[in-house]
Amino acid sequence: MKKIIVVVLVAFIIIQFFPIDKTNPPPTPGMDFLKIKNTPEKIAHIIKTSCYDCHSNETAYPWYTNISPASWWVKNHINEGRKHLNFSTFAVYEPKRQLHKLEECIEMVEKKEMPLESYYLGHQNAKLSDEQRAELSQYFKKVKEDTERRIMFNK
Template identity: 75%
Template structure:
């Protein structure tokens, strides 16, 4: 048993020499969802607190991002989040894709799939009440309608 614990400890120490890259891509405010949609402050706060760490180029890495293997899981999650939806580059999406992404946001919010339960562990301010979820859904629906009107 002692030998196994020693091996695990050595392995844990060794993997600390393989840190993740925590460099955020540059942010162009002219491309950011919250800016281009002139999002009200209360909605901005909700989206920033609940979505931006994984779905933008403005990730705030928590203390445990310095400890492998949790850092690897975190980095993978952020990369996947940005790949699926990146609010920092939202203006680059074609209008139809913007609409689709906002429809996906509505679905994820209504079904409470986002933010992820695991995200709440270190981010209690990201937890959305039912009322906040309704506000976000109304907001995204309004943005979809506005985008459709602009497409005509």
């Protein structure tokens, strides 16, 4: 039993020498969703608090990302989140892709699939009330309609 504990402890110490990269890509205000869509301050605050750590280039890494393997798990979530939707580079998406991303935002918020339950463990302030979910959904629907209108007029 002592040997197992020693091996686990040594392995834990060794993996600490493999930290994650916490460097965020440089800010791109001209491509950021909140800027290009002139998002109202109240909605922008909700999105920044509940979405931006995983779905933007503005990740604030919590203290536990200094400890492996938790840091690896968090970094994977961030990479996956940015891959699926990156609010920081929203303007580079083609208009039809923007529509698709907005549809996904509406669905994820309404079905309570985002933010992830696991995210709440370290971010209680990110938990959305039903009222906030309704406001976000309504806002994403409005932006989607505006985008659809823009697409139709540009044909």
